[in-house]
Amino acid sequence: MNIESVIKNNLCTGCGACISEDENKQAKMIWDENGFLVPQLGVNSTQEKMISVCPFAPEQKNEDELGELFLKDRTENYNSKLGYYTNLYAGYAKQFRETSSSGGIATYVFKRLLEEKIVDHLFIVKEKNGEYSYQFFSNFQDITKISKTRYVPVTMVELFEKISTTDGKVAVSGVACFVKAIRLKQYYYPELKEKIPFVVGIICGGLKSKYYTDFLAQSAGCFSDYQNAEYRVKNKESFALDYKFSCVEKNTNKIHMVEMKTLGDMWGTGLFKSNACDFCDDVVTELADISLGDAWIDPYDKSGLGNSIVITRSLLADKIIKSGLVECDLVLDELLESKVLQSQQGSFNHRHNGLKVRVELASSNEKLFPPKRNKFLIDQGFLLNQIQVLRAKTRGNSLSFWKATQNVSLFNKRMKSSLVKLKIYTLINRYLTKYSTKKGVKK
Ligand SMILES: Cc1cc2nc3c(=O)[nH]c(=O)nc-3n(C[C@H](O)[C@H](O)[C@H](O)COP(=O)(O)OP(=O)(O)OC[C@H]3O[C@@H](n4cnc5c(N)ncnc54)[C@H](O)[C@@H]3O)c2cc1C
Incomplete structure (x- = not known):
């Protein structure tokens, strides 16, 4: 697989790391027909070099291998699904909860990093002229301008273009594949470890077109x-x-x-999602210094103001959180692994349990896919496999039907049959799971 086949097989999530590896500077990011940002290669683009930092490349280091290199020595715990970590929490930042997406912990951590001069700049996703993109940002007094989740395709091209000439250190926010790209760059260019000393991982259920x-x-x-x-x-x-x-x-x-x-369900159905995300088995941004997501578990999901799941993966990250607790800026409970796993249960079901059948499906259709961690290639029952097949179809249909209609009523009409079918299968599965759990039977 080369970088061209990563793009052709819809396995690119647009991180842009590869652009900085084109020695002839011909590659650039463009919008593809499905509404995603992808590289456009030049005739002399140095593809072999470009593929070395691609998170979806074949023969790429996986998250366990990179975790061992970057986090193992800095953390105390390991869980095969959560990766290396120091502590687990749920709660919120008093100052930023209302103006943030979940509990406002991302904004809080970034503010502390700037205030304490641990970094000089942030590279985060922020509004500009009514749209959203990655931007450099340094003014902690204006920190709420960086808050909130943006479900639009973004790219880190500018980070890799400017990082070596930027004065000072930079903290970055990124979803799992973007964080992996940063770690790959740091692996090949160790000086970037100092330039990017902190990465905030945004737990991601899939990138949307x-x-x-x-x-x-x-x-x-x-x-x-x-x-x-x-x-x-x-x-x-x-x-x-x-x-x-x-x-x-x-x-x-x-x-x-x-x-x-x-x-209706915008996430479990895979609507408008990138194909690449179906081949990502990193549910909780295993390679970040701190991973942040939504606390969709009781009792945290009862509050409309939102709560965050927090996984610290470095001493510095845990220090920031602990001092936030001492200074009463943060309200957090320590969580058990089982609770964190439960908070992302849907994503684990899809990305781990459902992975093998997607890999087999891709293989039988002669589609390329990146190598996956064996521990997540699990056999499931017929019904769960069928759900994966229907989900993949729904995902693909949503992109092609929107392209064809660009109208919500026509789109909804055309999507109806695949969505209804998926819903019926999902409901049957839920019922059977409940029934077999009650009876103590394993499906
Ligand atoms: C595409 C996507 C899918 C997600 N799916 C899930 C999920 O399945 N489960 C779950 O628990 N959480 C998911 N999240 C994360 C969740 O929405 C919150 O972003 C996270 O909980 C942090 O909340 P916060 O209140 O601490 O962040 P805030 O304080 O609101 O700050 C948000 C931070 O995220 C950065 N940001 C915004 N958009 C992006 C982006 N597209 N890429 C990188 N950085 C960005 C901002 O710059 C800011 O620093 C997803 C986020 C994204 C972007």
């Missing part, structure tokens, strides 16, 4: 150009999963909103 936001905007009633999409408008009077999407119509400045719970 830019069509996802178009779909949400139209679902909210906005049918012309829009800006300032907000993916998590919280309802503090309600529970954590009760949030809205909003955007601003450019012509009229009208704010359009839609309750996410009225749109």
Whole structure:
């Protein structure tokens, strides 16, 4: 597999690390037809070099191997699904909870890193002219400008282009494959370990095409150009999963909103997701210094203001969290491994338990896929395998149907049969799981 086949087989998530390895500087990021950012290669692009830092490359180091190199000596614990870690928590940052996506821990950690001069800059995803992209940022007094999750394709090209000429150190936020790309760059260029001393991992259930936001905007009633999409408008009077999407119509400045719970399951169905994410087995950003996600577990999911799952993976990360507790900036409980696993159960079911059948499916269709960790290649029953097949179909359909219709009503009509089928299979599976658990029978 070379970098061209990674792109052709829809295995690129757009991190952009490879661009910096093109010695002839011909490669650049472009939008592909499915609404994802991918590299466009030049005739003389140095593909062999480029593939060395690709998180989805064949013969690439896996997360266990990189974890051993980067984290093993700095942590006290290891769990085969959570990776190397120091401590596990759930809760929030008092100052940033309301204006953040989950519990505001990412914004808090970044503020501390700047305030204490552990780094001089952040490289994070932030609004610019109504849209979102990775940007350098240094002003901790304005820190809330960096908050909130943005479900749009982004790329780190600028980081790798500028890092060696940037004065000072940089902390970065990234989803699992982006963090892996950073670790691969640091592996080949050890001086980057000092330049990027801290990485905040954003736990990710899959990267969405830019069509996802178009779909949400139209679902909210906005049918012309829009800006300032907000993916998590919280309802503090309600529970954590009760949030809205909003955007601003450019012509009229009208704010359009839609309750996410009225749109059905946007994550378990794989709608608008990148194919590559179906071949990622890193659920909790195993290679970051700290991993942050949503605490979708009782009692934390009862609060509409949101709570974070926190996994510290370095002494520095744990020190920041512990001093936040001492200074009463943070409200956190220590968690057991089982609780953290439970908080991402859906993602573990899909990304670990459902991986083998997807790998076999890709193999039988002569599609390429990156090598996967053997420990996650698990046999499942017929029904669960069928769910994976239906999910893969739904994912693919969502991208091609949006391209063909670009209209929410037509799209919903065309998606209906695959979504209904998937829902029926999922409900049967849920029922059987409940029944067999009650009876103490293993399916
Ligand atoms: C594509 C995607 C999928 C996700 N799926 C899950 C999931 O399945 N389960 C789960 O528990 N959590 C998931 N999250 C993470 C969750 O939405 C929150 O981002 C996380 O809990 C941090 O919350 P916070 O309140 O601490 O962050 P905040 O304080 O709100 O700060 C958010 C930080 O994330 C950065 N950021 C925003 N968008 C991106 C992006 N696209 N890429 C990299 N950095 C970004 C911002 O710059 C900011 O630093 C996902 C996030 C993304 C981007």
